[in-house]
Amino acid sequence: MTITEALITILLGMAAGFINTVGGGGSMLVVPFLIFIGLPANVANATNRIAILLQNVVSVGSFKQKKILDFKTDYKLLLPVALGSIVGALIAVDINEDVFKKVIAGLLIIMFFMLLLNPDAWVKANADKAKMKQPWLRNLIFFFIGIYGGFIQIGIGFFLLAGLVLGCGYDLLKANAIKLFIVLFYTIIALAIFIYNDLVSFKVGLILACGNMLGAWLGVRFSVKWGAKYIRYFLLVILVVVAIRLYFS
Numbered sequence: 001m002t003i004t005e006a007l008i009t010i011l012l013g014m015a016a017g018f019i020n021t022v023g024g025g026g027s028m029l030v031v032p033f034l035i036f037i038g039l040p041a042n043v044a045n046a047t048n049r050i051a052i053l054l055q056n057v058v059s060v061g062s063f064k065q066k067k068i069l070d071f072k073t074d075y076k077l078l079l080p081v082a083l084g085s086i087v088g089a090l091i092a093v094d095i096n097e098d099v100f101k102k103v104i105a106g107l108l109i110i111m112f113f114m115l116l117l118n119p120d121a122w123v124k125a126n127a128d129k130a131k132m133k134q135p136w137l138r139n140l141i142f143f144f145i146g147i148y149g150g151f152i153q154i155g156i157g158f159f160l161l162a163g164l165v166l167g168c169g170y171d172l173l174k175a176n177a178i179k180l181f182i183v184l185f186y187t188i189i190a191l192a193i194f195i196y197n198d199l200v201s202f203k204v205g206l207i208l209a210c211g212n213m214l215g216a217w218l219g220v221r222f223s224v225k226w227g228a229k230y231i232r233y234f235l236l237v238i239l240v241v242v243a244i245r246l247y248f249s
Contacts, residue, residue, distance in 0.1 A: 013211020021219025023235040024157020025242035046194035050205030055212035056184035062220040063177040080139040084146020085186035089193040105247035112239040
């Protein structure tokens with residue numbers, strides 16, 4: 001990696017860390033660049049997890065410090081997502097990549113309209129109106145979200161936010177904090193599997209992580225200062241960008 005590539009990697013990491021912390025989809029910036037500079041696709045996907053891990057150490061610690069996150073009460077969805085992430089990291093999914101990307105892009109567009117047309121459901125916390133009342137259903141859905149997250153990091157934040165807001169009744173600020181806590185936990189498991197299979201470039205991953213951590217620090221401060229209302233605006237923009245990028249890539 002040249003000095004220029006390292007600087008670009010840090011800058012992209014900073015942007016990705018901010019986007020991941022405030023909404024999701026930051027890995028769309030990073031993974032293609034890692035492939036461009038010569039990493040095989042599976043190595044780029046695995047190496048990105050180092051930055052995601054360290055990014056979320058910063059963001060989770062910051063949300064905890066600001067009392068948005070409470071480990072004693074916000075741990076309940078860790079297990080189903082973690083179990084799903086193990087399955088996702090271990091299995092090889094026999095699916096046409098182009099079809100896969102377009103399906104995900106379609107789901108993100110649906111989420112965009114849900115976010116646009118029903119803002120109160122996303123901005124105001126209301127656990128009593130959560131749609132997934134049954135714990136088994138909630139755990140099953142988050143298990144499948146974990147499978148997706150273990151298989152490919154890109155876009156996982158959006159699906160976690162949808163589950164946490166629409167299924168659990170959190171507002172976007174609280175949901176963001178729990179989302180990052182969940183991703184931190186399952187990333188440890190997924191990264192261990194990737195390291196065991198010798199798919200991680202530590203040098204590139206740590207350079208990338210420098211940017212991600214700074215971006216995460218800035219993202220937490222933006223989220224806390226501006227609140228769920230402005231997170232929603234940011235998320236609307238990012239959803240469209242990521243969906244278009246996936247559909248036409």
